[in-house]
Amino acid sequence: MEIDIKEKHDNELTFVVKDVDVSFINAIRRICTVEVSTMAIDMVSIFKNDSTLFDEVLAHRLGLVPLETDLEAFVLPSECDCEDNCPSCSVSLILKGKGPKVVYSGDLVSAHEAVKPVYDSIPLLKLKEGEEIELEAIAKLGIGLEHAKWQPTITCAYKYYPVITIDDSCEVCMKCVNECPRNVLEYDESQNKIVITDIENCSACKTCMNNCEQEAIHVDALNDKFIFKIETDGSLSPEEVLENACDVLKDKSEEIVVFCKGGAKK
Amino acid sequence: MIPVRCISCGKVVSAYFDEYTKRVEDGENPKEVLDDLGLKKYCCRRMLIAHVEAW
Numbered sequence: 001m002e003i004d005i006k007e008k009h010d011n012e013l014t015f016v017v018k019d020v021d022v023s024f025i026n027a028i029r030r031i032c033t034v035e036v037s038t039m040a041i042d043m044v045s046i047f048k049n050d051s052t053l054f055d056e057v058l059a060h061r062l063g064l065v066p067l068e069t070d071l072e073a074f075v076l077p078s079e080c081d082c083e084d085n086c087p088s089c090s091v092s093l094i095l096k097g098k099g100p101k102v103v104y105s106g107d108l109v110s111a112h113e114a115v116k117p118v119y120d121s122i123p124l125l126k127l128k129e130g131e132e133i134e135l136e137a138i139a140k141l142g143i144g145l146e147h148a149k150w151q152p153t154i155t156c157a158y159k160y161y162p163v164i165t166i167d168d169s170c171e172v173c174m175k176c177v178n179e180c181p182r183n184v185l186e187y188d189e190s191q192n193k194i195v196i197t198d199i200e201n202c203s204a205c206k207t208c209m210n211n212c213e214q215e216a217i218h219v220d221a222l223n224d225k226f227i228f229k230i231e232t233d234g235s236l237s238p239e240e241v242l243e244n245a246c247d248v249l250k251d252k253s254e255e256i257v258v259f260c261k262g263g264a265k266k
Numbered sequence: 267m268i269p270v271r272c273i274s275c276g277k278v279v280s281a282y283f284d285e286y287t288k289r290v291e292d293g294e295n296p297k298e299v300l301d302d303l304g305l306k307k308y309c310c311r312r313m314l315i316a317h318v319e320a321w
Contacts, residue, residue, distance in 0.1 A: 064271050118278070119278055119281035121281045121284055123268065123284070148276065154275050
């Protein structure tokens with residue numbers, strides 16, 4: 001397997017993987033979106049809410065706020081020894097505010113220094129003159145299978161690596177160049193032919209093929225090479241998500257190994 | 267209130283809402299503000315463009 005990083009911004013990563021098949025890359029993709037755990041607010045005790053937002057709407061908004069996650073410091077509530085919640089599986093965040101003002105995610109005061117909102121500028125609710133808000137939110141680890149607020153990824157997708165071939169029957173009519181919605185093709189004057197400039201941007205829409213009267217251009221895809229794009233909400237970095245996804249896959253395979261050795265749980 | 271995340275993809279669009287509204291009010295082109303804020307996908311862009319702050 002060969003991995004080549006194409007682009008890396010804050011929470012975005014694009015890379016090309018070679019010599020793998022669809023089933024493997026799809027397993028990684030699915031685990032990334034739905035089985036890697038992150039922190040999110042799960043329980044909210046509202047002591048006072050004078051705002052126009054209903055309690056449940058406010059609790060839902062709080063749940064969607066991404067929290068910076070330290071996977072080493074916490075365990076999943078299902079794997080914790082405690083009955084309800086304890087410092088090793090949950091964090092309490094306090095929100096207090098008095099109108100007139102807009103209450104932001106940055107106003108959440110966390111009991112744990114590693115767990116805090118990724119963005120401080122998310123408007124949670126608006127308070128008018130004399131209105132007050134007071135609540136305690138409990139954040140827990142969870143996985144995307146249970147609720148989308150625990151998904152660490154936003155975009156997590158791959159596409160086949162496209163291949164475009166142009167044969168000699170091409171009459172340089174320029175139709176494919178003009179019709180391509182992503183400007184993948186270009187006319188090279190010195191060679192008097194069409195050249196491919198940005199193959200990784202090609203979405204394999206085949207607009208060029210459909211517009212070619214000579215049938216000289218062909219769009220195909222390699223089935224062992226993929227362009228993988230992963231973007232996270234900031235709770236974990238793309239690398240951390242991929243790393244943890246591989247750990248999850250490893251743990252699952254381990255169970256099969258244990259079973260094969262005759263040590264399966266009954 | 268602006269939804270916390272993009273309804274389609276889940277990107278946290280509300281974090282950019284105050285900056286977006288302020289810059290558009292100051293006369294900047296919404297397209298350029300969105301490009302600058304890094305909102306590339308059209309699902310996230312419509313969240314801010316189509317939002318009406320009612321109260």
